[in-house]
Amino acid sequence: MHVSPEAHLANVAHGLGVFYIALALMNSIAALYVWQRLKQTGTAIALTAFVALLAMVAAAAMGGMPPEMPAGVKAVINNLSGPVTYTLGTTVLLVVLFVGRKFFSQPLVAWAMLNASLVLMGLSMADSNFFSIVGKPDNVPIVAMIFLVGYFTWLATYRAVQNDERDKQGLPPLEAMEDEKEKVLVWPDLVYTELICMVALTAILMIWAILLQAPLEEPASAVKTPNPSKAPWYFLGLQEMLVYYDPWWAGVVLPSMVIGGLILIPFLDYNKKGNGYYTIAQRPFSYLVFQIGFLDLWITLIVLGTFLRGPNWNFFGPYEFWDSHKVEALNNINLSDIFWIKVMGQGLPTAPTGAGAMMKLWYILQREWLGFVLVIGYLVALPPLMAATVFRSMFVKMGFIRYMLMSNLLLLMIALPLKMVLRWSFNLKYIISIPEYFLNF
Amino acid sequence: MSIGETIRNSQAWKSVFRHPMPVDRRNRIVVVLTNFFLHLHPVSIKKQGIALSYTWCMGGVTFFLFLVETVTGVLLMFYYRPTLEWAFQDITALRDVASLGIMRELHRWAAHAMVITVWLHMYRVFLTGSYKPPREFNWVVGVILLLLTLLLSFTGYLLPWDQLAIWAITVGSNMARATPILGHEGPGAKLLEIGGINMITNASDARFGLLGARFVGEETLNRFYVLHCIAIPLVVSLLLAIHFWRVRKDGGISGPL
Numbered sequence: 001m002h003v004s005p006e007a008h009l010a011n012v013a014h015g016l017g018v019f020y021i022a023l024a025l026m027n028s029i030a031a032l033y034v035w036q037r038l039k040q041t042g043t044a045i046a047l048t049a050f051v052a053l054l055a056m057v058a059a060a061a062m063g064g065m066p067p068e069m070p071a072g073v074k075a076v077i078n079n080l081s082g083p084v085t086y087t088l089g090t091t092v093l094l095v096v097l098f099v100g101r102k103f104f105s106q107p108l109v110a111w112a113m114l115n116a117s118l119v120l121m122g123l124s125m126a127d128s129n130f131f132s133i134v135g136k137p138d139n140v141p142i143v144a145m146i147f148l149v150g151y152f153t154w155l156a157t158y159r160a161v162q163n164d165e166r167d168k169q170g171l172p173p174l175e176a177m178e179d180e181k182e183k184v185l186v187w188p189d190l191v192y193t194e195l196i197c198m199v200a201l202t203a204i205l206m207i208w209a210i211l212l213q214a215p216l217e218e219p220a221s222a223v224k225t226p227n228p229s230k231a232p233w234y235f236l237g238l239q240e241m242l243v244y245y246d247p248w249w250a251g252v253v254l255p256s257m258v259i260g261g262l263i264l265i266p267f268l269d270y271n272k273k274g275n276g277y278y279t280i281a282q283r284p285f286s287y288l289v290f291q292i293g294f295l296d297l298w299i300t301l302i303v304l305g306t307f308l309r310g311p312n313w314n315f316f317g318p319y320e321f322w323d324s325h326k327v328e329a330l331n332n333i334n335l336s337d338i339f340w341i342k343v344m345g346q347g348l349p350t351a352p353t354g355a356g357a358m359m360k361l362w363y364i365l366q367r368e369w370l371g372f373v374l375v376i377g378y379l380v381a382l383p384p385l386m387a388a389t390v391f392r393s394m395f396v397k398m399g400f401i402r403y404m405l406m407s408n409l410l411l412l413m414i415a416l417p418l419k420m421v422l423r424w425s426f427n428l429k430y431i432i433s434i435p436e437y438f439l440n441f
Numbered sequence: 442m443s444i445g446e447t448i449r450n451s452q453a454w455k456s457v458f459r460h461p462m463p464v465d466r467r468n469r470i471v472v473v474l475t476n477f478f479l480h481l482h483p484v485s486i487k488k489q490g491i492a493l494s495y496t497w498c499m500g501g502v503t504f505f506l507f508l509v510e511t512v513t514g515v516l517l518m519f520y521y522r523p524t525l526e527w528a529f530q531d532i533t534a535l536r537d538v539a540s541l542g543i544m545r546e547l548h549r550w551a552a553h554a555m556v557i558t559v560w561l562h563m564y565r566v567f568l569t570g571s572y573k574p575p576r577e578f579n580w581v582v583g584v585i586l587l588l589l590t591l592l593l594s595f596t597g598y599l600l601p602w603d604q605l606a607i608w609a610i611t612v613g614s615n616m617a618r619a620t621p622i623l624g625h626e627g628p629g630a631k632l633l634e635i636g637g638i639n640m641i642t643n644a645s646d647a648r649f650g651l652l653g654a655r656f657v658g659e660e661t662l663n664r665f666y667v668l669h670c671i672a673i674p675l676v677v678s679l680l681l682a683i684h685f686w687r688v689r690k691d692g693g694i695s696g697p698l
């Protein structure tokens with residue numbers, strides 16, 4: 001069901017008006033706070049001007065004309081976006097935020113970023129294609145998740161930056177200040193906090209449940225396959241990995257390794273510092289590894305799989321219509337094809353007809369030898385090499401078993417972005433491809 | 442005597458609450474020690490342990506959402522029959538006929554929220570380094586809770602028996618076909634060939650064990666229903682008890698030494 005852009009605008013105008021009014025209220029409270037408490041008159045005036053602008057926008061929206069993203073900008077964004085730009089873009093963004101964390105975690109800067117993302121959201125919601133995906137009832141929690149993850153990442157970074165600064169000056173972390181160490185009684189301090197939390201949460205859930213009806217589609221039918229067929233949203237990162245990996249790896253081995261790797265964290269991280277307070281500088285390695293896994297792979301891929309993957313799992317820009325007839329050329333080739341056909345200029349080694357099992361296996365090994373060498377080299381040769389060089393002190397402190405576990409888990413995690421890059425640059429499908437035994441890697 | 446006082450002096454009240462109102466220090470301590478629900482908590486706690494900016498209250502929120510799921514889930518079970526004939530119809534009736542028709546909404550949105558808050562809780566525990574000694578074991582319990590939370594959500598996703606449900610579960614469970622050795626399209630499945638007879642087929646592999654059939658059908662609905670309403674919640678409850686117990690035994694909420 002596709003509504004015309006005009007009909008869509010009329011549908012969302014009122015809701016967007018409320019949204020901009022809420023945004024204006026939020027910013028006027030901020031302006032008051034900045035003026036009264038922080039005594040920053042200049043900033044307060046800027047915020048007030050922003051509130052006035054929002055009020056006008058809200059009025060326009062209420063009047064049926066919510067501002068829209070200019071068509072030209074939408075087209076540029078749609079054309080630019082693709083798996084490559086999306087993945088690289090989010091990674092670059094995270095790196096910039098991390099490197100500049102001292103600047104970006106300042107409350108006012110963070111506030112500006114929040115406002116910017118909310119305004120972007122409001123402008124985009126006026127687009128019917130964007131709305132039809134983001135506004136799906138089951139996708140609403142993911143929008144909430146993006147903002148919650150963003151907020152809490154900011155909060156943790158803000159505190160870590162302060163603690164790291166204090167550490168430099170020889171001060172204990174904020175969490176160890178005298179009044180923080182002071183003991184309070186659970187009744188009333190904790191019990192009342194819990195009560196208030198429960199009441200607030202109940203209210204939020206009730207409002208959410210009343211406003212948004214749970215989705216219910218047509219009754220199940222084993223013959224009508226929807227396109228796209230998607231797993232529940234929290235597994236969409238895994239489904240996205242199917243683009244790059246065979247199911248046995250993306251769907252079984254890697255998820256098990258995520259769980260196993262999480263379980264192993266306390267036993268692999270030998271760093272005693274950073275226990276019980278926020279810090280980055282005192283534990284940079286574990287912090288970065290975790291964030292690559294959590295923010296840059298898990299969360300980012302879920303967002304990609306949910307919002308940007310349409311029919312046939314094709315990539316669609318945020319303002320693009322999900323056209324099930326869109327065709328994307330699939331010309332991915334295996335490493336063995338590249339080696340034997342392109343480089344050596346001959347056919348793949350194939351066992352003669354009627355050959356025995358061992359003979360066939362021998363030919364398969366011959367065909368895939370380069371892949372085997374690369375994979376085994378990556379997993380077996382690289383860890384000792386790193387132990388002798390970059391991870392030298394780590395190896396000494398961790399001992400053989402812990403070091404091998406850590407380095408292999410790390411390499412397997414990094415293999416995902418590596419595989420992505422290989423796909424984008426060489427159309428590489430599988431490094432090892434043995435469909436005879438369902439063993440593709 | 443006011444009514445309140447009369448009630449509080451009655452034998453019935455005193456049989457439940459064995460101390461005066463928690464208005465002074467002594468009785469505020471006693472209330473936590475003698476109340477079954479409150480004694481999960483210590484009597485006093487470091488200020489930092491209850492600071493929202495430190496714990497984000499995400500473990501507590503996750504637990505609360507679990508309770509919401511339990512209550513709304515029981516109410517939904519009153520109406521819902523896990524059979525091909527009735528499942529979808531009962532869900533429609535829940536929306537159109539049952540009074541208090543937002544139970545399904547509450548249950549679904551709280552479930553989504555719980556997945557998010559459990560991730561955020563893990564995120565906070567990681568960022569404060571709270572998995573470090575002596576809390577390694579509780580982190581491990583937590584990871585299993587995280588996995589079970591996802592499985593709870595996954596098994597529940599099938600129950601409405603609409604297109605969204607069966608295809609999401611189909612896509613999700615298709616991966617099990619490719620389980621190494623135990624999936625009929627997985628690497629190594631041929632290793633279990635005995636005398637030319639393949640042991641791992643689409644009617645005996647890991648996916649079959651999960652679905653109870655070769656495709657998502659009535660057996661699957663029944664299996665997921667039992668997992669969703671009984672098996673997983675029981676295990677989660679047990680692990681939660683251990684989790685909370687260990688938070689206290691490991692010295693309360695973490696903090697700098």
Ligand code: HEM
Pocket residue numbers: 496498499500501502503504507559562563566569571572576579580581582583584585586587590681684688693694695696
């Ligand atoms: C159903 C899911 C879970 C529930 C209901 C739950 C509940 C809680 C609660 C109420 C606390 C007290 C402190 C707080 O609120 O932060 C806590 C602490 C803790 N949780 Fe969880 N949790 C769950 C899952 C997890 C997961 C997934 C992990 C880690 C992977 C985890 C690891 C821990 C650890 C290590 C502590 C101690 C933290 C400290 O002392 O600072 N939990 N949990």
